[in-house]
Amino acid sequence: MKTLLSLAxxxxxxxxxxLMLMVVSIALSVMLLLGVEQLRxxxxxxxxxxxxxxxxxxxxxxxPIQLMLYAVFRLGDATHNMHWSSFEKLAGRPAVAFAIPxxxxxxxxxxPVIGTQLSYFEHFRxxxxxxxxxxxxxxxxxxxxxxxxxxxxxxxxxSLNTEIILSHGQGVHRLAEHEDKPFRVxxxxxRTGTPxxxxxxxxxxxxxxxxxxxQAGAPMPGVSIPAQYVKKFNLQPKEITAVLIGLKSRSGxxxxxxxxxxxxxxxxxxxxxxxxxxxxxxxxxVVEKTLLAVSALVVTVGLSGLVAVVLAGLGERRxxxxxxxxxxxxxxxxxxxxxxEGLLVVLLGALLGTLxxxxxxxxxxxxxxxxxxxxxxxSGLTTQTQLLLAAVILAGALVSLIPGYxxxxxxxxxxxxxxx
Amino acid sequence: xxxxxxIEIDNLHYAWKRRSDFQLNIAELKIAHxxxxxxxxxxxxxxxxxxxxxxxxxxxxQGRIRILGKELTSLSSVARDRFRxxxxxxxxxxxxxxPYLSVIDNILLPCRFSxxxxxxxLQTETSLEKSAIRLLSQLQLDTGLIHQxxxxxxxxxxxxxxxxxxxxxxxxxxxxxxxxSALDSDRQVxxxxxxxxxxxxxxxxxxxxxxxxxxxxxxxxxxxMHDLCAGVNPTMPFSS
Numbered sequence: 178m179k180t181l182l183s184l185a186x187x188x189x190x191x192x193x194x195x196l197m198l199m200v201v202s203i204a205l206s207v208m209l210l211l212g213v214e215q216l217r218x219x220x221x222x223x224x225x226x227x228x229x230x231x232x233x234x235x236x237x238x239x240x241p242i243q244l245m246l247y248a249v250f251r252l253g254d255a256t257h258n259m260h261w262s263s264f265e266k267l268a269g270r271p272a273v274a275f276a277i278p279x280x281x282x283x284x285x286x287x288x289p290v291i292g293t294q295l296s297y298f299e300h301f302r303x304x305x306x307x308x309x310x311x312x313x314x315x316x317x318x319x320x321x322x323x324x325x326x327x328x329x330x331x332x333x334x335x336s337l338n339t340e341i342i343l344s345h346g347q348g349v350h351r352l353a354e355h356e357d358k359p360f361r362v363x364x365x366x367x368r369t370g371t372p373x374x375x376x377x378x379x380x381x382x383x384x385x386x387x388x389x390x391x392q393a394g395a396p397m398p399g400v401s402i403p404a405q406y407v408k409k410f411n412l413q414p415k416e417i418t419a420v421l422i423g424l425k426s427r428s429g430x431x432x433x434x435x436x437x438x439x440x441x442x443x444x445x446x447x448x449x450x451x452x453x454x455x456x457x458x459x460x461x462x463v464v465e466k467t468l469l470a471v472s473a474l475v476v477t478v479g480l481s482g483l484v485a486v487v488l489a490g491l492g493e494r495r496x497x498x499x500x501x502x503x504x505x506x507x508x509x510x511x512x513x514x515x516x517x518e519g520l521l522v523v524l525l526g527a528l529l530g531t532l533x534x535x536x537x538x539x540x541x542x543x544x545x546x547x548x549x550x551x552x553x554x555x556s557g558l559t560t561q562t563q564l565l566l567a568a569v570i571l572a573g574a575l576v577s578l579i580p581g582y583x584x585x586x587x588x589x590x591x592x593x594x595x596x597x
Numbered sequence: 598x599x600x601x602x603x604i605e606i607d608n609l610h611y612a613w614k615r616r617s618d619f620q621l622n623i624a625e626l627k628i629a630h631x632x633x634x635x636x637x638x639x640x641x642x643x644x645x646x647x648x649x650x651x652x653x654x655x656x657x658x659q660g661r662i663r664i665l666g667k668e669l670t671s672l673s674s675v676a677r678d679r680f681r682x683x684x685x686x687x688x689x690x691x692x693x694x695x696p697y698l699s700v701i702d703n704i705l706l707p708c709r710f711s712x713x714x715x716x717x718x719l720q721t722e723t724s725l726e727k728s729a730i731r732l733l734s735q736l737q738l739d740t741g742l743i744h745q746x747x748x749x750x751x752x753x754x755x756x757x758x759x760x761x762x763x764x765x766x767x768x769x770x771x772x773x774x775x776x777x778s779a780l781d782s783d784r785q786v787x788x789x790x791x792x793x794x795x796x797x798x799x800x801x802x803x804x805x806x807x808x809x810x811x812x813x814x815x816x817x818x819x820x821x822m823h824d825l826c827a828g829v830n831p832t833m834p835f836s837s
Contacts (some may be wrong), residue, residue, distance in 0.1 A: 187694075497672060500693060503681075505678055505679065505682020505683075576804055590614075592645065592648075592652075592654050592655050594648065594689070
């Protein structure tokens, strides 16, 4: 056994150029396969971590997935708003423990601005029912106070008392700015690994205030209300985008949902976050499965290449195998020698590919968050990933038997003097 | 108690499964212990097949092959491999060595497969390496080369390393297949002398196959492939 392994290793090392290329090709294919799986799990993880403790998400009637995407994940735009009066009615229901209003539509340097109430900092939960915590400062108290997420603070290098100007609409290329009414950072939240990190929180009144002299999404020409006078106006919001609701008892969730969906004053939609996410996954899963199938194909191509390379090398190694036979090696050793070589390449490739995925994961998470606002949470290799890895190695071991068998047959028929 | 005959062949018949035009038939071949036999055979005469049969790598369809009194056909494939490792040293025309092992590792290769040869190599020397070094110096090769890569050696040096490998642990039978054909003519004689001297020193039988009749003079017995097979196989291609 020691002889076998040492021979296999030395022989492989002698042809390391070709074999290293194979290792790299297998590593890349493994990286792709595991990467797709890790990303899939990471995105799901990120999404399901983003909200917890919220029983219903309520907004103007739209598709449940869309409501979830903009209300919780800050992805995409709301199509309609709901009236403030509806919010007050819903919040006043006896079954409701807390109601967090959310008003979207403005942004700052591409980060979404959320108009909300203090209840947000008190009741919002993420991950494993975790509370939002302040790294510095406190919740907003005055009208032009703002609380920013950790990612915002880090990327834009903001600290307490930094003045910021909000833009109307979303995206970095803003059309109009609320430059007459600057905000002051009064709080920075601790990192949560959720869309909260990318959010800029202001009070609902502030949202009203900056739009006082606006109409239909644009500043009214000739009208300018200076910041110091806004308190003289009625800053009660007329509309909000969505409501996150927590119930006193989860058992009332369907009753509440029915109440919202049949709401008399305006068409509203209430979704259970888990259910909406499930719907999202069932749509996305087609894409996921396709990606997984493609990467599985790439691995197959990699393994086929390996078999081809080892088989091609076999022709050149007939002399070597005959010499081994002459000093007493049996055909079984010849078989093992070739099989081990294939397996060695697969193991090395799988190891490199896995390391690359692990390394890439830690780099990918901040990149995806910064670039796409996607919160991806990688937590080691998932069970599914480990299974895939095991499958690749098993498949590699199986295909390595092919050159092994060929060499075995060859060593039986060649005798000691192969015809070259 | 050593058997008097090193090789005994009776009524051997071998045909390649895939090449029906070629057969090897040998009515009788006997080589006594300690003999130095020259077997003349042009290429295509079946000598390679004969050597594979003697090594127990191929099995005849009919007849018997006995090496040192052991009936090869009665042994299992694993036992034949072990028997070959224990008792037979092979020396080929060229590319005898594993390019990925050092000189010393190439020489000691048979000891990895045969405990018997390992023990014998240790009988006269305290370590395997010393045993290999002694063989190398007897074959007049610079012993400083032992840790060198074999690909850095000249062809003549490589053949001497291969000879050392065939002889390490004193196998009773050395089979050499055109061992000198890659060497230039004055080196051929010198190499042959070393080979014969070493076989005599370790009391091994030597069967050397070659197409070059000029080398036959130094052997105790000369045979020709077509005499061995004469009259039995008219379809066999002879080049002379």
